[in-house]
Amino acid sequence: MDKTVASPADAVADIPDGASVMIGGFGGSGAPIELIHALIDAGPKNLTVINNNAGNGQVGLAAMIEAGMVAKLICSFPKSKDPRAFTERYLAGGIELELVPQGTLAERIRAGGAGIPAFYTPTSFGTDLAQDKPTAEFDGRGYVQERWLKADYSLVKAETADRHGNLTYRAAGRNFGPLMCAAAAVSIVQATRIVAPGEIDPEQVVTPGIFVKRLVRVEAPQQEEELNRAEAVYP
């Protein structure tokens, strides 16, 4: 078994117009820049993107929005140091936004991967973000019903992978990666290193390979924050 594909371009080549795509990362930490840029090169349109944020500067997700590929964004915090790509489109009515509290976003994605179609959370109860959502009372407290979130694809950045797809991450870059691998029909992972099965200690696997469909090695991955500090622009 070898889930490795030759290049980021190969890894994302079949993502069609209209697909839903989860993209890992919290701000620049864990953002799979090479996979995103390969997707920009491929250029599918009308995508629904699930990410914690809405991009920063002119690389990564921001560049994808700038390229006009994103019809809808599901996120918790569409602000950043330089959010212009999203902000301009959003204020012009050119992109739909579904704003989800961060913990609810994480839990909805976790539920998608875990076969839990709906759950109750105290988060957002009594607020505008709970409008039109079913509510229920348990033990005298009010809760909001939230639905699972799944996607056709996910793009995730890992540190070490083995060829079966077992993964480790790097520091806080882990964030949404394990959840998005499980919640997408086709999870696509870029890893700094791809090793032989058995080289990752079974105790230290963070994402078991069953949640990973495709792997691609990106030996020296770019870091979004560093690109932005260098005022990089993609393409």
Next chain:
Amino acid sequence: MDKTVASPADAVADIPDGASVMIGGFGGSGAPIELIHALIDAGPKNLTVINNNAGNGQVGLAAMIEAGMVAKLICSFPKSKDPRAFTERYLAGGIELELVPQGTLAERIRAGGAGIPAFYTPTSFGTDLAQDKPTAEFDGRGYVQERWLKADYSLVKAETADRHGNLTYRAAGRNFGPLMCAAAAVSIVQATRIVAPGEIDPEQVVTPGIFVKRLVRVEAPQQEEELNRAEAVYP
């Protein structure tokens, strides 16, 4: 910060009559034998125990049931090679059983630790185990609503702990440990080694210390299956 207490006896001394106690382990794998035996020595009565099984032989949970301490058991599979302690009491009406499918048991405990009061699962839909439970349809499929499971205490076996309560486990002994640490008001962990904070790589922590209240070192822990093969009896 040092969560270490001096002995298993000290660790469980305050567990009162009528408490609910989650006990980690799947069969003998991960069973915190020394903590259970300390609890037998302490002898609180009328306990509700949450465990995957119902004990095997005459040690550990089986010995606790034999000692008449368990009023109710919440489990998925109350059978084993030598289940007599539970079986005799159950058939005589001396112990209440709440039978929960294994994945639902795990998810209910996970929900308890994660602040999710209820969730929907396909598991048990249309079966006797879903009787009297609310059901709902999502996207044309039927699901059962299940409630979170919390406990006053949990007893868990870990491999390495640091003094802040960060934990690693051993092989499949991990099973319910991370979930039960989070779902109990007071989680009590026995670990083969207790090291200084910083000695466990932050990437390799399985249970973060926030989920752990008390630690006790049990340097050469007994293994339930081995005790049973030696026909051990406790006390």
Next chain:
Amino acid sequence: MTDIASTKLSNAQIAWRAAQDIEDGAYVNLGIGFPEMVARYQVEGRQAIYHTENGILDFGPAPTEGEEDWDLINAGKKAVTLNPGAAFFHHADSFAMVRGGHLDVAILGAFEVAETGDLANWSTGRGGVPAVGGAMDLVHGAKRVAVITDHVTKTGAPKLVERCSLPLTGVACVTRVYTSLAVVDIEGGRFVLREKLAAISLGDLQAVTGATLHTDGPVADLIVPEL
């Protein structure tokens, strides 16, 4: 009428037949007991990865006696070994794999299977100590849920039935049944016969089946090696 007892496949042969349908790279859960036998007959050149509910992916066969590590067991509480590429995880993650649709195949035993796809395999309904384990989870989520079973009970009663009489494990969940006499798909609430032993006539097979066996194209001979 055929002497079914002398014609029927052994459990090993049923397991062998089920193993032929496991594709290369498949993630598989084998129910405890008889279904575990399927792993022995993995097709040469194909690699399946076995999942066990208690938190291991890619475990291997039992260790030699005396070499057991009792923290390294499968859902049947038998000692196992690890293959290169194995991973440990907790129970909630393990059942996320099960319920979340990540397993390609789950192969289970059965007391009864109905033409509706309903399965009864956890309770004889006769009292005693009830125990369910992971059975009710496994029937939901795996992309394909298959059953391996003798075609009839020890007393000769059909195990393939119109409606299950025993407590259900799951509703409309089984899609293929490998029996000691035949391979039967469940499609649109009907049993569809795909393969049968050449030595048994369709009539005789129908006689030991508790619901109508439909055909949909040719019925192949069920051919298995001596084992």
Next chain:
Amino acid sequence: MTDIASTKLSNAQIAWRAAQDIEDGAYVNLGIGFPEMVARYQVEGRQAIYHTENGILDFGPAPTEGEEDWDLINAGKKAVTLNPGAAFFHHADSFAMVRGGHLDVAILGAFEVAETGDLANWSTGRGGVPAVGGAMDLVHGAKRVAVITDHVTKTGAPKLVERCSLPLTGVACVTRVYTSLAVVDIEGGRFVLREKLAAISLGDLQAVTGATLHTDGPVADLIVPEL
């Protein structure tokens, strides 16, 4: 009437006062921005462990400039360091800590706090791009949710009010407010004044507060060091 502008505490002093109530061994989440300042004034001899939503427990102060690792950031996307005993985890586990009642204290900023404990701190309701982040999660689950804030807005309007006029972050969630003039508890749907600056009279304090300040026992002087 007291000149509030020249009397009131600085943000650093408000943060200092809030830090005095963080107990040894507490697990703490500090909202992004102003609340992050609380960590600077941790009481000597006490050890708090800081949680950040993006998946770190026990992070430390910012590294020196040029030493940043941009995969090692807090929820405010600022570079941080690790203390011995730190742990990484994914976002669902991180918010399990938040919602599951595992944090001892969450300290947040506010646009408005109501005497009901309602908090508004995520949206000015004026259009633009809405962004919520982890605020709505943090107000649920932490054993104690406290707010640090100037007592009034930049235009002098009260921030402690009977009912919030801005979109809510959470209902009945705040139990203590540390302001630039006072320390106020929220109990039974009422503001209960615990401490106030000696230089301001109760009447003057009430005049800049949008709901009745109750007392329940003595009101202590709010005393903080020069910072």
